[in-house]
Amino acid sequence: MQLRRLPTGVVWALGALPLAVLVWDVFAGGLGVDPVRDIEHRLGRTAVYFLVASLCVTPLLRLARINLMKFRRPLGLLSASYAALHLLAWAVLDMGLRWEQALKDIARRPYLTIGMAALVILLILAATSSNAAIRRLGARRWGAIHRLVYLAAPLALFHWLLAHKIWPGKPLLILGAVAILLGLRLAWARARRFASNT
Amino acid sequence: MRPASDLTWTDVTPEHLFLNRRSFIAGAAALVAGSAGAAGFSTDEAPNSFDEITNYNNFYEFGFGKTDPARFAKGLTTDPWSVEIDGLVDRPGSYSVADLAPDNAVEERIYRLRCVEAWSMVIPWLGVPLASVLEKVGVQPGAKFVEFETLLRPEEMPAQRRRSMQWPYREGLRLDEAMHPLTILATGLYGQALPNQNGAPIRLVVPWKYGFKSIKSIVRITLTDTQPVSTWQAMQPGEYGFYANVNPRVDHPRWSQATERRIGAGLLGGRQDTLMFNGYGEQVASLYAGMDLARDY
Numbered sequence: 455m456q457l458r459r460l461p462t463g464v465v466w467a468l469g470a471l472p473l474a475v476l477v478w479d480v481f482a483g484g485l486g487v488d489p490v491r492d493i494e495h496r497l498g499r500t501a502v503y504f505l506v507a508s509l510c511v512t513p514l515l516r517l518a519r520i521n522l523m524k525f526r527r528p529l530g531l532l533s534a535s536y537a538a539l540h541l542l543a544w545a546v547l548d549m550g551l552r553w554e555q556a557l558k559d560i561a562r563r564p565y566l567t568i569g570m571a572a573l574v575i576l577l578i579l580a581a582t583s584s585n586a587a588i589r590r591l592g593a594r595r596w597g598a599i600h601r602l603v604y605l606a607a608p609l610a611l612f613h614w615l616l617a618h619k620i621w622p623g624k625p626l627l628i629l630g631a632v633a634i635l636l637g638l639r640l641a642w643a644r645a646r647r648f649a650s651n652t
Numbered sequence: 653m654r655p656a657s658d659l660t661w662t663d664v665t666p667e668h669l670f671l672n673r674r675s676f677i678a679g680a681a682a683l684v685a686g687s688a689g690a691a692g693f694s695t696d697e698a699p700n701s702f703d704e705i706t707n708y709n710n711f712y713e714f715g716f717g718k719t720d721p722a723r724f725a726k727g728l729t730t731d732p733w734s735v736e737i738d739g740l741v742d743r744p745g746s747y748s749v750a751d752l753a754p755d756n757a758v759e760e761r762i763y764r765l766r767c768v769e770a771w772s773m774v775i776p777w778l779g780v781p782l783a784s785v786l787e788k789v790g791v792q793p794g795a796k797f798v799e800f801e802t803l804l805r806p807e808e809m810p811a812q813r814r815r816s817m818q819w820p821y822r823e824g825l826r827l828d829e830a831m832h833p834l835t836i837l838a839t840g841l842y843g844q845a846l847p848n849q850n851g852a853p854i855r856l857v858v859p860w861k862y863g864f865k866s867i868k869s870i871v872r873i874t875l876t877d878t879q880p881v882s883t884w885q886a887m888q889p890g891e892y893g894f895y896a897n898v899n900p901r902v903d904h905p906r907w908s909q910a911t912e913r914r915i916g917a918g919l920l921g922g923r924q925d926t927l928m929f930n931g932y933g934e935q936v937a938s939l940y941a942g943m944d945l946a947r948d949y
């Protein structure tokens with residue numbers, strides 16, 4: 455596998471593509487009757503896709519010997535960026551900057567509270583993603599903080615599920631995938647504990 | 653920002669007019685009449701464009717996406733069509749759309765539509781007062797409620813093949829709500845026959861209630877003495893009540909109902925305050941005098 459020879463810039467370029475297409479659609483009128491909703495939803499979905507992609511990196515290495523380790527950080531940062539843009543689209547375009555209602559809604563609507571929790575985690579992880587932050591925190595503490603991603607992913611998916619009146623199929627499927635990805639970590643952690651106990 | 657909203661029903665393409673000449677003429681007659689008589693019922697707000705009204709729909713029988721109905725409702729057979737009217741009526745039976753809404757009775761009503769999902773539109777409907785239909789069939793003294801049912805035809809309504817909801821879709825009104833002059837059975841919009849995705853060939857429009865009350869593609873109307881249970885109410889009683897009156901002070905657990913986004917307002921259109929009874933309070937508030945609308949939501 456020569457994939458890891460690719461510079462991380464490639465991931466950034468690919469990662470900017472959904473945003474570029476979105477901007478293109480805004481100006482070319484490709485968004486349909488309610489562009490506000492389309493923009494908000496597409497940014498949210500893209501954030502989830504990158505988040506799930508970042509969770510695939512370790513299993514790919516361990517199970518398929520495909521080493522994409524150096525792309526994990528840009529994938530996570532892309533997810534955090536799209537999630538932040540999603541919040542921005544909501545606050546500016548959807549809520550029309552009605553701050554009072556916006557804050558009340560985040561506090562009162564479970565799906566928004568959950569989305570906010572996911573976003574806060576993603577932003578903490580983004581803020582502590584640099585090499586300098588790893589050095590400052592020490593590998594142990596840094597690792598503990600970054601395991602919060604295992605919480606952020608299901609939170610983001612519950613947020614997606616609860617935003618709908620009916621159980622939608624796609625997020626249920628992705629939630630299933632996330633359950634498997636997190637299940638693998640649990641299994642590995644148990645195997646490690648077992649190994650160190652004997 | 654919204655050139656399309658300047659359309660009036662007369663801007664509809666000639667093919668449509670040609671294809672639907674009869675309802676077009678009815679619409680024209682209604683407009684003339686409307687400027688004198690029905691003016692009190694119609695809003696003077698600019699209607700949404702035909703494109704917006706027909707490409708942003710919740711009609712779950714055809715899928716849960718806003719554009720699914722426009723995509724998948726084309727195959728719906730709406731002619732022949734009959735509406736079964738039964739229960740506590742003098743003349744029960746099977747009625748055609750023309751029986752219930754004859755061309756010469758159809759009038760235009762430009763109404764605000766407020767969806768429970770906190771967006772809104774303005775729609776130029778064509779239709780007849782539901783009261784005129786109920787008078788035609790003769791409501792018996794014991795009747796207190798009206799129950800409506802949508803077509804059940806999984807061959808033509810793809811989402812009905814899945815069990816995600818309890819089909820057929822049902823809705824209900826109290827008799828006085830049904831008899832209110834604002835309540836209509838619509839058979840068209842923008843001067844032409846109702847497009848399938850908007851509930852062809854005949855649907856309910858109750859402008860002071862959330863959109864899901866305005867049941868589409870009706871095949872049964874039942875007069876009864878017991879309060880019907882609507883589909884959403886049966887599925888999620890904590891979220892949807894029987895009344896479902898537009899009420900900015902009673903939030904849906906998932907959406908604040910204090911404000912709404914007008915479709916077509918553009919990227920920076922923002923939100924506007926939602927009005928009690930969707931702005932029809934002057935006409936309908938008396939129906940609910942003495943009721944606690946936070947409890948009877």
Ligand code: HEM
Pocket residue numbers: 494495496497498499500501502505537540541544548560566569570571572573576610613614617618
């Ligand atoms: C404060 C934080 C957040 C707010 C206020 C927020 C707000 C919203 C809103 C208003 C919707 C639309 C619901 C509807 O249409 O009824 C939505 C949907 C969604 N959000 Fe968020 N969100 C937040 C955080 C996040 C995060 C962190 C993610 C992902 C990592 C995310 C992913 C999504 C997805 C995937 C959807 C569904 C899109 C679809 O249905 O296609 N959101 N969010």
